[in-house]
Amino acid sequence: MAGKTLLWSLTTAADMTYRMFRQAYERTANTMAHEQGDLSLRSATVSEQTYRRWTSGNIATLPVQPAPQILARMFPGYTARQLLLLKASDTQPTTCPVEPPAPAADIYVRRTGPASNSYSRQSASPDPAGPHRSGWGQDAQGFETAPLPAFREDDWIDAFRRNVDRTLAAGSVSPGQLDLLDERLLLHRRQYISRPPNAMILALLEDLREVQLIASERQPAATQLRLSEMTSVLATLVADALMKLGSLRQARDWYATALTAADDSRNLDMRARVRVQAAMLPYYYGPLDDAVRLASDARVLLQARGSNATTLAFAAAAEARARARNGDNEGALHIMNLAEDAFAAADHTQATDAWAFPERRFLLYLSGIHTYLNQTREAEEVQERALTLYATQQGSIDPALLRIERALCLAREHHLSDAFALAGRAYLDVPADHRTQILGARAQDVLNAAPQQMRTVRAGLELQEILALPRGSQ
Incomplete structure (x- = not known):
């Protein structure tokens, strides 16, 4: 019975590979999950071995639900029993799920005789109603054929255009x-x-x-x-x-x-936003030139086209922070002023949304700018304002990052013991499952800001011990 199920015939006619079938199956299951509110359907899939059994007919009974429902949804007009357990030649659909093909092509149609177990080749018709059985004959190979109805060229061209329109609208x-x-x-x-x-x-x-x-x-x-x-x-x-x-x-x-x-979305704000987000990686881990370039590209993109003031403030703040850390003080000050002007013109929000840029996040970036410009007093003022805004938000690591930047300011002022102790407390105050590598890297920056020989003071050794422990066990 191998190769004789209707499912085999339909997938073969559509040049559908196992991978294509699985994707269609999973997509259909997800659609049904949304419509029916049944989240278990979202995990429905089909293995290659199961697919081979379904197409070869090597099954004695129907599979359990939801497979029959999904198959029936994938192939309208057929039941799972028709698709899996009967020969393709013995099964007629309740409705035709396939558009009529273009004229002058050969297609195969089911023979209707009781002893038939094969497909017949038929010349396609442009008539949406399909070929008429009267007048059918046989070709030299013994296949049943139907005469091609007469049609005007304009009719065929219009029918072809309608098919193109349907394709463009399909989804x-x-x-x-x-x-x-x-x-x-x-x-x-x-x-x-x-x-x-x-x-x-x-x-x-x-x-x-x-x-x-x-x-x-x-x-x-x-x-x-x-x-x-x-x-x-x-x-x-x-x-x-x-x-x-x-x-x-x-x-x-x-x-x-x-x-x-x-870039594929063609959304200017999205293109800029993702570049700013991507600049965080080289900002924290290097090279800093890449951080400057990505943030600068986002800013220039927004300034050239005119766009969301909030995203422009985000891009400019990220660029100024990267320039300050990279030693470009003049460029950092110029871009920081641009960021402050853009943020003042933006619609402010305090949304708890990772894609938003509220005042507390803007202050976090200003803290980094002032810290690396050695503007300690301005940095401390910004950090206090930001920590006040973050007080009601649980789970974020941003308050810890702000305290570590305060520790950096203390280290630059040569208050090393206080700096090391503050960095250690900021690190340990974060819940263990949020105490990730990025926090460890920032705390290490506090150690690196001190001369090598000064890292051996008691608070420095304690900070090194904290950072040396397996993450989550500190």
């Missing part, structure tokens, strides 16, 4: 499904501030997988652009989580993916 996802994905993405952005990066990566990748499956199919242009925006946000958050965990190579690769998706 495997509804606006409602996209809205649901947007809602889940907003939830991720809110949770990202307080959830540990390890847990966030798994949640982000789950939704990114669904977006990727939808985007892999042909969608209308507006839908594809929207999917690219979702991909860029999700990939950026994955990259940021990996950076916090110290997985620098993977973070760099994910930022590159996010940049590709952002």
